[in-house]
Amino acid sequence: FPNLSLPEGFIFGVATSAYQVEGATKMEGKGPTTWDWASRQPGFILDNTTADVTDLQYYLYKEDAARAAAIGITAHSFSISWARIYPFGVAGSPLNQQGLDHYSDLIDYHLSVGIEPVVTLFHWDTPLALVAYYGGFTSPQIVYDFVNYAITIFQSFNGRVKTWYTFNEPSVICDLITGFPFNSFIAPGVNSSTGSYQCAFNLLNAHAGAVKAFREMGISGEISYKNDDVIGIPWRSNSSEDMAAVERHASFGLGLFADPVYTGDWPQIVKDTLPESYLPRFTDQQMADLKGSADFFAIDAYSTLYIKAPPDGVTTCQNNISDPAWPSCNVVVPYDSKAGWAAGLISDPASSWLEATPQLLREYLKQLQERWPSNKMYISEFGMDEPFESLRTEMYQILNDVTTTNYYMTYLGEALLAIHEDGIPLMGTFSWSMIDNAEWSHGLEPKFGIQHVNYTTLERTYKRSAYALCKHRTRHS
Numbered sequence: 001f002p003n004l005s006l007p008e009g010f011i012f013g014v015a016t017s018a019y020q021v022e023g024a025t026k027m028e029g030k031g032p033t034t035w036d037w038a039s040r041q042p043g044f045i046l047d048n049t050t051a052d053v054t055d056l057q058y059y060l061y062k063e064d065a066a067r068a069a070a071i072g073i074t075a076h077s078f079s080i081s082w083a084r085i086y087p088f089g090v091a092g093s094p095l096n097q098q099g100l101d102h103y104s105d106l107i108d109y110h111l112s113v114g115i116e117p118v119v120t121l122f123h124w125d126t127p128l129a130l131v132a133y134y135g136g137f138t139s140p141q142i143v144y145d146f147v148n149y150a151i152t153i154f155q156s157f158n159g160r161v162k163t164w165y166t167f168n169e170p171s172v173i174c175d176l177i178t179g180f181p182f183n184s185f186i187a188p189g190v191n192s193s194t195g196s197y198q199c200a201f202n203l204l205n206a207h208a209g210a211v212k213a214f215r216e217m218g219i220s221g222e223i224s225y226k227n228d229d230v231i232g233i234p235w236r237s238n239s240s241e242d243m244a245a246v247e248r249h250a251s252f253g254l255g256l257f258a259d260p261v262y263t264g265d266w267p268q269i270v271k272d273t274l275p276e277s278y279l280p281r282f283t284d285q286q287m288a289d290l291k292g293s294a295d296f297f298a299i300d301a302y303s304t305l306y307i308k309a310p311p312d313g314v315t316t317c318q319n320n321i322s323d324p325a326w327p328s329c330n331v332v333v334p335y336d337s338k339a340g341w342a343a344g345l346i347s348d349p350a351s352s353w354l355e356a357t358p359q360l361l362r363e364y365l366k367q368l369q370e371r372w373p374s375n376k377m378y379i380s381e382f383g384m385d386e387p388f389e390s391l392r393t394e395m396y397q398i399l400n401d402v403t404t405t406n407y408y409m410t411y412l413g414e415a416l417l418a419i420h421e422d423g424i425p426l427m428g429t430f431s432w433s434m435i436d437n438a439e440w441s442h443g444l445e446p447k448f449g450i451q452h453v454n455y456t457t458l459e460r461t462y463k464r465s466a467y468a469l470c471k472h473r474t475r476h477s
Ligand code: BGC
Pocket: 017, 020, 168, 169, 228, 300, 352, 381, 432, 439, 440, 448
């Protein structure tokens, strides 16, 4: 374990999102969201749970902030539910003052216990009305409504929040299955094979519009968005074919959003592949607004994939327009190190998508820094769901999340090396998650929390990983 120090001012945070922890979905004037709707459709959530109660953090936020502070956490990255502020989402529709007051109190309380509030404006819970009116992110109308909502939030919390994000993981939002989150709800006339790209286009313009307003209003602090994992490293480091495959994979994944934010335009390879009827082109004004629209680079860096070029003669990975969904252009070699359990002979029924690969983190960060250089980087989320935790019956077993603890310790050790040996300007890490919560379509079974929640009593209990994080921070501060 490296005997190295965290840089001065390093943020040692935890993360959550509104839908996943708040509960109280119908309380205090909140409007319905896409996920409130989807979680009521039979079979949509694997374990048939909804997030109507989940951790009830809407009412228990004081306890949660205080418990995070008690173990040395210095920041909480949470999201605001758009539908609590504008129940119908639309600019000019009624504002729900109760919702605004709630987040104001929450921010004040966090500050009072020494936890920095980090605000994300949108973590996937689209006000349902926007989807019904015009197809949500598939319509350019979303730009106007999102910027209106963003301005309300900036005005309300200016001076109390230092770190802001517009969107969490844009490519997940624009993925047809997870983000909308259901094909059937795309507005009439929207072609589902182009919907992803229209979404990406509108989302980027909404991001740029919000950042422009932020800067024009002179809001204090820094603003960015949370990139997601869609990057890989070459399977064979000396293979030019694999390097090209990585390039392609990164361009259609993370680069689809990061390139416009850096350069003002789509990655060249994407433009070369997709005609305008698929991928709308930016106007000069849109490009100017997009370029430089992030003050720092934030990445939800859960795992790293190996990317391998397709064998000669295989054309299925060509990212051509016959691929109706989000393009997956390369062969991704699965690297199932998640639990190291029985070489895949048994599987965890509650398991999420995650492959935990902390040992590849340095390579991953180097690649990010090479492609999208920044002076400041945050790992805005990282973590894993403890294998088989939901099958454990005894409390002492549940709290002993040893695989997650090992993951965190390996990961944070690698992060320290990345800072000291590789010169990565990493200034903060945010563990996902502060608390067990509603894991989207997987429901309540996957256990990502460093705290256990008893879903009958709502009692919170620290797990082994929480103590390990606490110890790590003390040892390296
Ligand atoms: C998302 C979280 C999610 C986590 C685990 C992240 O990509 O931002 O909302 O719970 O992954 O799947």
